[in-house]
Amino acid sequence: MSTTQNPLKEMENLKPNVVPKYERPNASFMQTALPGFDKTVKARRAIRLFDGTPIAEEIMRDCLRHATLAPSSSNLECYELHWVRDAAKKAELGKLCLGQPAATTAGDIVVAVSRVDLWESHLRELTRIMTHNGAKPLKGPVRDYYESTVPMLMKTDRFGFNNFKRRIMFWLRSLKEPTVNGPVRKADYRVYGTLQAALAAQTLMLSLAAHGYESCPMGGIDKRGIGRLLGLPKSAEVTMVIAAGNGKPEGLYSTRTRLPYEVLIKEV
Numbered sequence: 001m002s003t004t005q006n007p008l009k010e011m012e013n014l015k016p017n018v019v020p021k022y023e024r025p026n027a028s029f030m031q032t033a034l035p036g037f038d039k040t041v042k043a044r045r046a047i048r049l050f051d052g053t054p055i056a057e058e059i060m061r062d063c064l065r066h067a068t069l070a071p072s073s074s075n076l077e078c079y080e081l082h083w084v085r086d087a088a089k090k091a092e093l094g095k096l097c098l099g100q101p102a103a104t105t106a107g108d109i110v111v112a113v114s115r116v117d118l119w120e121s122h123l124r125e126l127t128r129i130m131t132h133n134g135a136k137p138l139k140g141p142v143r144d145y146y147e148s149t150v151p152m153l154m155k156t157d158r159f160g161f162n163n164f165k166r167r168i169m170f171w172l173r174s175l176k177e178p179t180v181n182g183p184v185r186k187a188d189y190r191v192y193g194t195l196q197a198a199l200a201a202q203t204l205m206l207s208l209a210a211h212g213y214e215s216c217p218m219g220g221i222d223k224r225g226i227g228r229l230l231g232l233p234k235s236a237e238v239t240m241v242i243a244a245g246n247g248k249p250e251g252l253y254s255t256r257t258r259l260p261y262e263v264l265i266k267e268v
């Protein structure tokens with residue numbers, strides 16, 4: 001693909017990462033976007049064997065840029081995608097993926113990591129970007145949201161005082177009106193982080209497919225070992241590993257099977 005054709009080129013040097021205004025979904029997308037989306041979603045399969053050829057760097061970056069457009073709670077982007085490029089680390093990662101052929105034969109490999117621990121620094125950075133380094137302060141509900149609501153929801157401390165305070169507050173409010181119920185427990189934060197990382201991971205896999213590459217998400221892995229390999233702090237959590245590259249035909253293990261629509265989709 002030439003750089004002039006590359007639809008993500010304008011995202012290349014975004015500093016700070018303010019994404020340009022794209023066309024919003026509208027009726028014309030049925031003709032323009034849907035055929036490609038339909039093809040992409042249907043073509044993406046979990047592939048367990050690759051030919052080992054690395055994906056062109058620029059394409060890989062496009063896919064990762066797409067992944068950063070995934071939605072995230074309060075836009076805090078509490079995740080990281082570690083594109084493991086170092087040959088020795090890649091080999092070690094293969095072992096930590098329990099030697100799964102998808103991992104050991106992948107052209108490229110990305111680790112999706114939950115980083116709820118970074119919420120405060122992400123909030124600071126996001127505020128800096130949104131306010132143009134403080135030149136345009138946030139106003140009204142947006143300011144209230146980022147300055148009061150988000151810290152109120154996310155703040156934790158060693159002894160769990162904040163979580164206890166939130167639990168009581170949510171309970172009292174729930175007697176009067178619908179209210180959020182968390183986060184109040186450690187598990188809530190883990191779910192929170194896993195969500196953000198998983199959405200980015202799925203966007204990455206769809207982008208890989210749209211670029212003509214195959215992938216395999218892997219959760220059957222040594223998450224703690226991978227955390228150590230990547231030098232992650234204990235507060236970070238590996239969500240999944242995504243193997244990517246040129247899939248081999250024999251890497252497709254089965255025909256695609258799904259439960260009936262009614263089992264998964266409830267129309268209420």
Ligand SMILES: Cc1cc2nc3c(=O)[nH]c(=O)nc-3n(C[C@H](O)[C@H](O)[C@H](O)COP(=O)(O)O)c2cc1C
Nearest residue numbers: 044045046048100102216217218219220221240256
């Ligand atoms: C969170 C998650 C973890 C997964 N872990 C593995 C894994 O460790 N090894 C593997 O071969 N496939 C893994 N898969 C792939 C699934 O088995 C696969 O997506 C499923 O069978 C459906 O097939 P399809 O993706 O080709 O439609 C995982 C998928 C997800 C979403």
